[in-house]
Amino acid sequence: MTGGSRGIGEAVALRLAEDGADVALTYQHSAERATEVVDRIKALGRRALAVRADSADAAAVRDAVDQAAAEFGRLDILVNNAGTGAIGPVGDVSLEDVDRVLSVNVRAPFLTSQAALRHMSEGGRIVTIGSCMAERAAFPGGALYATSKTALTGLTKALARELGPRGITANLIHPGPVDTDMNPADGPGADMQRGFTALGRYGQPSDIAATVAHLAGDGGRYVTGAAIAVDGGFAA
Ligand code: NDP
DSSP: OOOOSSHHHHHHHHHHHHTTOOEEEEESSOHHHHHHHHHHHHHTTOOEEEEEOOTTOHHHHHHHHHHHHHHHSSOSEEEEOOOOOOOSOGGGOOHHHHHHHHIIIIIHHHHHHHHHHTTOOTTOEEEEEOOGGGTOOOSTTOHHHHHHHHHHHHHHHHHHHHHGGGTOEEEEEEEOSBOSSSSOTTSTTHHHHHHHSSSSSOBOHHHHHHHHHHHHSGGGTTOOSOEEEESTTTTO
């Protein structure tokens, strides 16, 4: 999985390990946090590997997948989680912002899926983390982020169609506001985001991890090409 050192990715890594998976995770900066997650997975009796790999670096992304496959022998589940936020008026978005966000949020899931598929067989699962902003642009300032997350719909549906004959599924989860470093529940825009949900509150990383586990487990056997909102009703 990509981006397993903090936030939603940390919760996903631990949940999949609890459910019996060995887990390889990437991170960009947080080496200590990544090591802590690895230690917690090992304490559960599973194998774990952390690889520093900036999702904006195509070679690093591909190498990380190959390292994971070499360590574990094969890949059964890929979770495309690493992502970067970008909120601000469209006129203020620089070309560098566009390139960075599209590299991390779009190009990396594409390349990671492409690389992982070489090591996946019948029963393989690809789960990608999108965003409720792909379904509802509820407030101004989301043009770049929503553009990037909406691209994952095309990736997921096309992968599902192409990989169905191989018995591999591809699905997308659209989280709503989830309390992480990227979007803290006590941050400046938090009350506004709460107000856009039907439940009137933030989700927890474990809420997203539970749906990843569902799709990666028996519950996902006949689910492919789907987008599942875990957003407290943000898009309702
Ligand atoms: P956080 O910022 O809390 O954590 C991001 C994780 O991804 C960290 O492990 C980080 O590694 C890693 N990461 C970030 N950029 C890169 C990169 N360039 N290369 C490799 N790893 C990277 O984010 P969240 O947990 O909140 O978000 C996870 C996913 O969920 C993202 O795709 C995000 O867009 C999506 N999402 C989040 C929502 C929210 O409200 N939190 C809502 C909707 C979608 P490191 O620790 O090394 O920096």
